[in-house]
Amino acid sequence: MSAFVGKYADELIKTAKYIATPGKGILAADESTGTIGKRFASINVENVESNRQALRELLFTSPGAFPCLSGVILFEETLYQKTSDGKPFVDLLMENGVIPGIKVDKGVVDLAGTNGETTTQGLDSLGARCQEYYKAGARFAKWRAVLKIGVTEPSELSIQENAKGLARYAIICQENGLVPIVEPEVLTDGSHDIKKCAAVTETVLAAVYKALNDHHVLLEGTLLKPNMVTPGSDSPKVAPEVIAEYTVTALRRTVPPAVPGIVFLSGGQSEEEATLNLNAMNKLDVLKPWTLTFSFGRALQQSTLKAWAGKTENLAKAQATFLTRCKANSDATLGKYTGGASGDSAASESLYVKGYKY
Amino acid sequence: MSCFTSKFADELIANAAYIGTPGKGILAADESTGTIGKRLASINVENVESNRRALRELLFTTPGALPCLSGVILFEETLYQKSSNGTPFVDMLKSAGVLPGIKVDKGTVELAGTNGETTTQGLDGLGDRCKKYYEAGARFAKWRAVLKIGQNEPSELAIHENAYGLARYAVICQENGLVPIVEPEILVDGSHDIHKCAAVTERVLAACYKALSDHHVLLEGTLLKPNMVTPGSESAKVAPEVIAEHTVRALQRTVPAAVPAIVFLSGGQSEEEATRNLNAMNQLKTKKPWSLSFSFGRALQQSTLKTWGGKEENVKKAQEAFLVRCKANSEATLGIYKGDAKLGEGAAESLHVKDYKY
Numbered sequence A: 001m002s003a004f005v006g007k008y009a010d011e012l013i014k015t016a017k018y019i020a021t022p023g024k025g026i027l028a029a030d031e032s033t034g035t036i037g038k039r040f041a042s043i044n045v046e047n048v049e050s051n052r053q054a055l056r057e058l059l060f061t062s063p064g065a066f067p068c069l070s071g072v073i074l075f076e077e078t079l080y081q082k083t084s085d086g087k088p089f090v091d092l093l094m095e096n097g098v099i100p101g102i103k104v105d106k107g108v109v110d111l112a113g114t115n116g117e118t119t120t121q122g123l124d125s126l127g128a129r130c131q132e133y134y135k136a137g138a139r140f141a142k143w144r145a146v147l148k149i150g151v152t153e154p155s156e157l158s159i160q161e162n163a164k165g166l167a168r169y170a171i172i173c174q175e176n177g178l179v180p181i182v183e184p185e186v187l188t189d190g191s192h193d194i195k196k197c198a199a200v201t202e203t204v205l206a207a208v209y210k211a212l213n214d215h216h217v218l219l220e221g222t223l224l225k226p227n228m229v230t231p232g233s234d235s236p237k238v239a240p241e242v243i244a245e246y247t248v249t250a251l252r253r254t255v256p257p258a259v260p261g262i263v264f265l266s267g268g269q270s271e272e273e274a275t276l277n278l279n280a281m282n283k284l285d286v287l288k289p290w291t292l293t294f295s296f297g298r299a300l301q302q303s304t305l306k307a308w309a310g311k312t313e314n315l316a317k318a319q320a321t322f323l324t325r326c327k328a329n330s331d332a333t334l335g336k337y338t339g340g341a342s343g344d345s346a347a348s349e350s351l352y353v354k355g356y357k358y
Numbered sequence B: 001m002s003c004f005t006s007k008f009a010d011e012l013i014a015n016a017a018y019i020g021t022p023g024k025g026i027l028a029a030d031e032s033t034g035t036i037g038k039r040l041a042s043i044n045v046e047n048v049e050s051n052r053r054a055l056r057e058l059l060f061t062t063p064g065a066l067p068c069l070s071g072v073i074l075f076e077e078t079l080y081q082k083s084s085n086g087t088p089f090v091d092m093l094k095s096a097g098v099l100p101g102i103k104v105d106k107g108t109v110e111l112a113g114t115n116g117e118t119t120t121q122g123l124d125g126l127g128d129r130c131k132k133y134y135e136a137g138a139r140f141a142k143w144r145a146v147l148k149i150g151q152n153e154p155s156e157l158a159i160h161e162n163a164y165g166l167a168r169y170a171v172i173c174q175e176n177g178l179v180p181i182v183e184p185e186i187l188v189d190g191s192h193d194i195h196k197c198a199a200v201t202e203r204v205l206a207a208c209y210k211a212l213s214d215h216h217v218l219l220e221g222t223l224l225k226p227n228m229v230t231p232g233s234e235s236a237k238v239a240p241e242v243i244a245e246h247t248v249r250a251l252q253r254t255v256p257a258a259v260p261a262i263v264f265l266s267g268g269q270s271e272e273e274a275t276r277n278l279n280a281m282n283q284l285k286t287k288k289p290w291s292l293s294f295s296f297g298r299a300l301q302q303s304t305l306k307t308w309g310g311k312e313e314n315v316k317k318a319q320e321a322f323l324v325r326c327k328a329n330s331e332a333t334l335g336i337y338k339g340d341a342k343l344g345e346g347a348a349e350s351l352h353v354k355d356y357k358y
Helices: A009-019 A033-042 A049-060 A089-095 A126-136 A156-175 A194-214 A240-252 A271-283 A298-308 A312-333 B009-019 B033-042 B049-060 B089-095 B126-136 B156-175 B194-214 B240-252 B271-283 B298-308 B312-332
Strands: A025-029 A069-074 A099-103 A108-110 A118-120 A140-147 A179-186 A261-264 A291-296 B025-029 B069-074 B099-103 B108-110 B118-120 B140-147 B179-186 B261-264 B291-296
Touching: A009 A069, A009 A099, A009 A140, A009 A179, A009 A261, A025 A049, A025 A298, A025 A312, A033 A049, A033 A298, A049 A089, A049 A298, A049 A312, A069 A140, A089 A099, A118 A140, A118 A156, A126 A156, A140 A156, A156 A179, A156 A194, A179 A194, A194 A240, A194 B194, A240 A271, A261 A271, A271 A291, A271 A298, A271 A312, A291 A298, A291 A312, A298 A312, B009 B069, B009 B099, B009 B140, B009 B179, B009 B261, B025 B049, B025 B298, B025 B312, B033 B049, B033 B298, B049 B089, B049 B298, B049 B312, B069 B089, B069 B140, B069 B291, B089 B099, B118 B140, B118 B156, B126 B156, B140 B156, B156 B179, B156 B194, B179 B194, B194 B240, B240 B271, B261 B271, B271 B291, B271 B298, B271 B312, B291 B298, B291 B312, B298 B312
Parallel strands: A025 A069, A025 A291, A069 A099, A099 A140, A140 A179, A261 A291, B025 B069, B025 B291, B069 B099, B099 B140, B140 B179, B261 B291
Antiparallel strands: A108 A118, B108 B118
16 A cells, blocks of 8 residues: 555554544544633633633533544643543543544744745654553544635645645654544635635645655544635625535545545534534535544533533533533534524624634 | 636536446547557458448447447547448447547657656647547547556656646646546556555555646546556456455545546456456445446457457457447446356457557
């Protein structure tokens, strides 16, 4: 094969396939300390370790949530944290059929000479770090590359750098037993229409899969985390069916069938939007050789955060809210979501932040 | 979209999908005058226009054969020929639901500085030629790129040149209403094993689809004509199931689902081998979002040619032999071939010619 088949090949294939199980998806709970600080600030909660631990415990002990999830992406700190009864989070997850994953990139830096385009860092000693994470119980990883749409963006340099960075990260993960989630996020920022987003998404994904092939990545042991294809944030919205059609067409044109699952990011979409769009994709009557599911951060946690507001007495309410979003998205992976999961206004609130820095 | 919007888009998509109809495939009858000369020489028939016309008439008027075919690739001379009752071949094919196709490349030339690697020529004036062929009734085209496996082959140069040549040809065809068959043939010559062939095939196909994306080709309006993944001609043979597994896996790793059909070339395989391998692929229980069919030249005509021997009195028997292979391959596209086709003379004979020049 042109793919590298190392000692972890069978495990990688099995793990990737499991994560892509219809009816399940990923909770992206890997906000860095800085980023979670912003979330906490919005609900007036102090950004200290105990609060970060409390939030994640709230999510991971929500009754009924686990069956909706196949994986949770964690930040390094969380990988080593425990519940209040002393059980390591990774054990709690594994015991409940939820695979722990780990964010391994070290954020973005500007590409000199470009108009604010970036590349992602984190390759140094990545192999050694992956080994440690594997020992700690992680079985998949995530690395976020970011591209933007502008008059002359994304540039060929930005596409190449980000695609190659993703490919190098991916193969290093596979050498060390972690399924790499490949995330080439094309930001929604801008006034472009959905066709422009589609064109850029297709160009970016084509480059990504060429790079993965060049680097001998075993596609059956990977997952893709792309943006949905939507109009720019400054453009009029369109119906979920339109987003579904453009998104699935873009993926059919670029993502080889060997990839077992596609786990969408939610970008700045509201909880409800993200769910409706995912649902529309799964209802689309066209051949889709990979499962289409979610890897949502904000779009799973927004209303839960608000309901919690850092107060223990709000725990049950917050957990019920979280369960509602989990079930809604689980249904969406099967094309069975009927909308209006919670009367909660927070669910319809756009989570878009211009120039969003994670 | 990243693909360009042709005024022919709907027609291209419909024709490509039609060619991939399960139960049907392509007869490659596009041997150049020089090449058909070699075939005719092998049965002691003079290479004159009337004989070339007679052979093609024999094939196209075989009772029961045309329903097994969705397309026939023609050489330019044949595109303008008629049957003995004056009906243009293209009309005969069209009224039987068979799309006429046209070979548009102008053969290979060596790449200086390589070890006998080649690139394919034919881009000059290609747009105008395609227009003319469309007017004459052609609805798809074919361009054969050739790569070989060796110590240092295929080189990055050969892969790149051939992939980008195919992409340029493909978009020019689409601008002019012809569905491009993309054919990156990796010759079977050599003593390498099946794993080597798989690795090279995956690398070449990945490069092809990157090039097609770069050139804004509409994948839904194309077809792929690849080699099957097999051991080299000097290596031990393997079972059809093994060929099927390696071939389909290579395609899963590289060919986007947007491509409606894959029509295999037969290379130097015998008629029976080619059919059995295609059949095994269609029996394989795995993800196959494109239909898997045939575009056979030698593997459809070999025993027919021998039976005909250029003699009028043998036409009926020759046509029976041709029908046997057509039906066998039609069944193979459905995975129902039982291997009991009445083997015509030479059906099991290898058609491999070392370093075959078309």
